[in-house]
Amino acid sequence: MLKVIVVDDEPLARKGMLVRLAAFEQLEVVAECSNGDEAVAQILELKPDVVFLDVEMPGMDGFAVLKSLQQQQGKLPYIVFVTAYDHYAFNAFEVNALDYVLKPVEPERLKAAVAKVLKFHAAADSQKHKGQLAAAVAKLTGDEAGNILQRLDKSEPVVNDRFPDAISIKDSGEITRVPVAEIDWVDAAGDYMCIHTKDGQTHILRRTMKELELELDPRLFVRVHRSAIVNVHTIAKLQMLSNGEHQLMLTNGQAVKVSRSYKDRVKQVFSQ
Known part of the structure; x- marks a missing residue:
């Protein structure tokens, strides 16, 4: 079984995700977190295989959690991004290992995301994992994957430059x-x-x-x-x-x- 942590600042969203994840016998939820600081602490302590990570959270958002984890531990868990906003051309977001789900979470969409994680875990290719993680963040921001990870390493903001004037x-x-x-x-x-x-x-x-x-x-x-x-x-x-x-x-x-x-x-x- 893969150990899972659910991170979301909305209690109802966390509860809904927990209910849906209970349908997957390959997954075991070991913790739920309501903010970014708590998520980093729990991930470092429990070392989950998968994290369902809300992108939009007050204070430390999903990107800041990812940055902090990169700075504090070598191997990262598989990240499935969760967001209420289809703002970054998610239809073009096709990855094998990491994925995203939109709120409200639809069972079939979550099933597909879990299937991708399980498929990648079976391959156990850590180098591919790192590349797919970079690709996932790039798709969320519209920037190049290499640039995104460099910004995260330097504690620089992860933003999309294409904002209206x-x-x-x-x-x-x-x-x-x-x-x-x-x-x-x-x-x-x-x-x-x-x-x-x-x-x-x-x-x-x-x-x-x-x-x-x-x-x-x-x-x-x-x-x-x-x-x-x-x-x-x-x-x-x-x-x-x-x-x-x-x-x-x-x-x-x-x-x-x-x-x-x-x-x-x-x-x-x-x-x-």
Whole structure:
């Protein structure tokens, strides 16, 4: 049997994956983790054969987990990426050993992913494993496999450079193109996003925060709260309040609350 660890910050997603994996007699789930730090610790301790790794997690995301494992141990487990967003041309993602599954996880798709892992494990070709791992990360980011692993080794961000220069916003029969470079910060207002620009205007966009986040270059924008994204160039300072919470002060005088789950991401901005 192959030892498995499931990593996902969403409790329901973890529970659903555990239920589905129980159908495979070749797999034994030895741990479930709710964040990246916990995942790294459990993987190093339990040395699983397979990790079902959520890509999008606050704090240490799936790529950061992979980077940390590369730095701390030689042999990596087989990685099956899990994500809710078909954002990186997954239809072209064809690998023999590593795979991805989209949320909500469909039984047949998971079955195919497990079959690939079992097939590769039977081959026991560690060199091929390393190459397939590089290919998997490359497919997720749109970059060359060699470049991706070099960036991970150097603790550099793993990003896709192909981000739009402007966001198109429809309103009352008109479409306004808002240059991304002019966006100071974004906050959620129910089912809408309020995009605040450098000229003091506010544009209303009907889209989810997660969808908008995927269109913004993570080197230029940081998620600071479940309902707020900030342009890093507008950050003036990070303040700790008397109640122990944190907030950002922007160059335009705007104060933006920082939630606990995103605090580490914000601190990384100040360390760059």
